[in-house]
Amino acid sequence: MTNNSFQLPKTIETHFHATNTEDSDLLLSIFAEDAVVFDAGKEYHGKPAIKEWSDLDYFSVHLRLEVINSVQDAKEIVVTAKCDGDYNKAGLPDPLYLDFHFTMDKDKVTRLRNVLSSNSRAIPLSQPIAAFYHASDVYDAELLAACFAEDAMLVDEGEEYHGPKAVSGHILEANRSAKVITEITDCAEKNGETVVTATISGNFDGSPIPLDFHFNLNDGKIKSLNITVAGES
Numbered sequence: 177m178t179n180n181s182f183q184l185p186k187t188i189e190t191h192f193h194a195t196n197t198e199d200s201d202l203l204l205s206i207f208a209e210d211a212v213v214f215d216a217g218k219e220y221h222g223k224p225a226i227k228e229w230s231d232l233d234y235f236s237v238h239l240r241l242e243v244i245n246s247v248q249d250a251k252e253i254v255v256t257a258k259c260d261g262d263y264n265k266a267g268l269p270d271p272l273y274l275d276f277h278f279t280m281d282k283d284k285v286t287r288l289r290n291v292l293s294s295n296s297r298a299i300p301l302s303q304p305i306a307a308f309y310h311a312s313d314v315y316d317a318e319l320l321a322a323c324f325a326e327d328a329m330l331v332d333e334g335e336e337y338h339g340p341k342a343v344s345g346h347i348l349e350a351n352r353s354a355k356v357i358t359e360i361t362d363c364a365e366k367n368g369e370t371v372v373t374a375t376i377s378g379n380f381d382g383s384p385i386p387l388d389f390h391f392n393l394n395d396g397k398i399k400s401l402n403i404t405v406a407g408e409s
Contacts, residue, residue, distance in 0.1 A: 184246060187283050188253060191276070192241050195234055203230055208284040215290045237263040244273070245298035247306050251319065253278045254310050256293045271296075277314060289314055294358035294374065301363060304398050305370060305391055309358065311344075312351055320344040325397040332403045343401070354378035361386070368392070373406050 184192075187206045194203035204227050213220040213229055220229040233239070239261040246255045259272045273296030279287035294309045295301070301309070304323045311320035321340035330337040330346065337343045350356065355378045362373040370391040377384035386406035392399045 184243070184255065185253070185280070185283075187280065187285060188255060188278055191278075191285070191288075192243055192255075192257065195239055195241050198235050198238065200227070200231060200235055203234070206285050207288075208281060208286045211284070211286050211288070213288045213290075215288075233263075237261045239263065241274075245295070247301075247310070251279065252287075253280070256295060256298060258296075269296075275310070275313060277310070292357055295360045297360065299360050299363050301360075301372070302370065302393065304393060304396060305363075305372060308391075308398065309360065312347060312358065315348050315352065317344055317348055320347065323398050324401075325394060325399050328398055329400045330403075331401070351378075354380045354383075 190202060190206050194200075194206075204223060207223055207226055209223055210221070211223070211226060213226050215229065215233065218229075220226050239259065241257040241259055243255055243257050246253060248254070255276045255278070257274055257276060259274055265272070269292070273293040275291050275293040275295075277287075277289040277291070278285055291313045294313055295306075307319060308323045310316075311323065321344040324340040324343050326340065328338070328340060328343055330343040332346065332350075337346045357377050359375045359377075360372060361375060364371050364373075370393065372389040372391065373386060374389065375384050375386050388404050388406045388408075390400075390402040390404065392401075
């Protein structure tokens with residue numbers, strides 16, 4: 177995954193331009209006929225449903241999007257944007273940052289998934305670590321498992337998990353059950369590790385809590401990950 181901030185394909189640029197200029201027809205033109213949008217826990221299949229969704233959730237509330245970062249891997253382009261508009265802001269972060277996950281076929285969007293951003297500060301992350309957080313945000317088990325080496329190990333709350341399937345399964349199960357929201361606040365190299373500090377909130381005792389994610393990388397994969405309370409190791 178590479179950082180391509182503001183160097184977006186024309187189709188994706190059009191998504192943000194059409195939103196900010198309230199051009200419904202232009203926005204709809206970027207989607208394939210059988211495209212699907214995932215937003216706020218709902219799915220919208222095909223252009224007629226996508227038009228209803230965008231008219232309600234984009235244009236009726238005068239949504240405005242300011243692109244602050246983008247990353248790309250073989251499967252998708254993820255654009256982080258600061259949001260504003262006349263939507264109901266109760267219970268939402270202020271300011272609100274969303275990650276727009278675009279999957280494309282040639283010059284058409286085939287899938288768009290909008291989620292709260294875990295990296296609203298646009299902190300530079302290496303490919304497997306950026307992919308780790310994006311996959312965790314959208315509960316993509318295949319993408320998350322692909323971040324890890326075959327002999328990878330996760331240590332979380334004193335328990336060990338070995339191998340990509342077990343590691344990704346534990347992370348996604350924990351995130352789903354607690355409805356975890358992640359906010360990355362720092363990234364530093366320490367003693368041969370990449371340590372990402374993030375504030376985790378959700379339906380669990382002690383929320384929110386700052387955590388340190390200690391990543392060891394090898395050949396573009398996560399070799400080991402140790403999750404600790406921030407500053408305790």
